[in-house]
Amino acid sequence: MRRLLTRAPWIVLAAALLALPLLPITRWTGAPDTGPETWDTMLRLWGLGTVVIAGVAFIGSRVGVRMLQDVRLPELPSAQTALIGMSAALGVAAMVTARVAFGGNPQLIDEAAQLFQAKVFAAGHLAAPARRIPSSSSRSSRP
Numbered sequence: 001m002r003r004l005l006t007r008a009p010w011i012v013l014a015a016a017l018l019a020l021p022l023l024p025i026t027r028w029t030g031a032p033d034t035g036p037e038t039w040d041t042m043l044r045l046w047g048l049g050t051v052v053i054a055g056v057a058f059i060g061s062r063v064g065v066r067m068l069q070d071v072r073l074p075e076l077p078s079a080q081t082a083l084i085g086m087s088a089a090l091g092v093a094a095m096v097t098a099r100v101a102f103g104g105n106p107q108l109i110d111e112a113a114q115l116f117q118a119k120v121f122a123a124g125h126l127a128a129p130a131r132r133i134p135s136s137s138s139r140s141s142r143p
Helices: 002-022 025-029 039-067 079-100 109-122
Strands: none
Touching: 002 039
């Protein structure tokens, strides 16, 4: 019974994640973007991806259980050491991805704004210098 209570939240979460893409949320909210025109193609791709991931997970769980029955695991590090190590590894992975995949360019508007502000600070200013407004004394050629 305890095992079922431990697994139940994960099963509910997995079912929700599988069902969520199939719900017509955009129609419920009145959003103007209802998605791609080819929902059939998207649903087929989603289904294929789900089947592949589920198959790999099932095979991996069965092979892993059988292979690791007689294996003794080494002493695990403390939780704090593991957390610091995983955080460092994730930070390195993020930096490598930013350099290799995105060429170090900002991908979101927030990143672009932060980069601009960093350049202003690096120049020794607290704010960007004001732009020069063209002189209004020049007359236009309007009749």
